[in-house]
Amino acid sequence: MIDLSKIPFIKVIEGYKARFIHTSSMTLGYWEVEKGAVLPNHKHLHEQVSQVEEGEFQLTINGETKVYTKGMVAVIPPYVEHGGVALTDCKLFDIFQPVREDYKSLG
Amino acid sequence: MIDLSKIPFIKVIEGYKARFIHTSSMTLGYWEVEKGAVLPNHKHLHEQVSQVEEGEFQLTINGETKVYTKGMVAVIPPYVEHGGVALTDCKLFDIFQPVREDYKSLG
Numbered sequence: 001m002i003d004l005s006k007i008p009f010i011k012v013i014e015g016y017k018a019r020f021i022h023t024s025s026m027t028l029g030y031w032e033v034e035k036g037a038v039l040p041n042h043k044h045l046h047e048q049v050s051q052v053e054e055g056e057f058q059l060t061i062n063g064e065t066k067v068y069t070k071g072m073v074a075v076i077p078p079y080v081e082h083g084g085v086a087l088t089d090c091k092l093f094d095i096f097q098p099v100r101e102d103y104k105s106l107g
Numbered sequence: 108m109i110d111l112s113k114i115p116f117i118k119v120i121e122g123y124k125a126r127f128i129h130t131s132s133m134t135l136g137y138w139e140v141e142k143g144a145v146l147p148n149h150k151h152l153h154e155q156v157s158q159v160e161e162g163e164f165q166l167t168i169n170g171e172t173k174v175y176t177k178g179m180v181a182v183i184p185p186y187v188e189h190g191g192v193a194l195t196d197c198k199l200f201d202i203f204q205p206v207r208e209d210y211k212s213l214g
Contacts, residue, residue: 002180002181077131095135
């Protein structure tokens with residue numbers, strides 16, 4: 001059993017910090033994001049699923065912009081450009097497949 | 108954008124119904140479980156991550172029994188036996204990797 005509250009936060013970019021769990025096939029990211037913080041457009045080899053747990057997050061996937069709240073799920077295929085901005089303080093939950101090896105070296 | 112509320116529930120076993128999202132590499136299951144409902148011990152080829160969103164769920168993984176609440180994460184490796192029982196009405200969130208092809212034919 002993993003107790004999320006025992007995992008230290010890692011600041012990844014300005015306004016974005018997360019707790020990460022790396023399993024054998026996936027990385028889970030439990031984000032806390034500050035209102036107004038910008039996620040620059042980027043892409044990566046991982047399939048990504050993003051969900052808002054609290055707040056409102058404006059996400060642009062492949063040029064299409066929508067505002068996500070709890071109950072909305074974004075599926076971002078590998079190598080598809082995405083970015084966004086937190087419209088409020090947010091809690092986000094991301095799943096990456098395969099593991100984000102680049103995140104293992106953070107913190 | 109996927110609106111979870113638009114996905115119909117599928118009853119999988121007695122007391123366990125879920126909304127499923129199948130991506131290219133994963134299946135996500137958003138469960139509603141009735142108090143007292145038993146998940147018989149079983150195993151499968153998929154890695155599984157299980158989280159409780161609401162309620163208390165007693166989960167046994169490879170013979171080790173613990174009570175899960177929000178903020179606790181279970182990582183169940185492929186082919187490891189697991190089962191459990193809902194101690195209260197529960198909302199659970201499961202991630203399976205790879206896709207649960209067997210769930211696609213349900214409902």
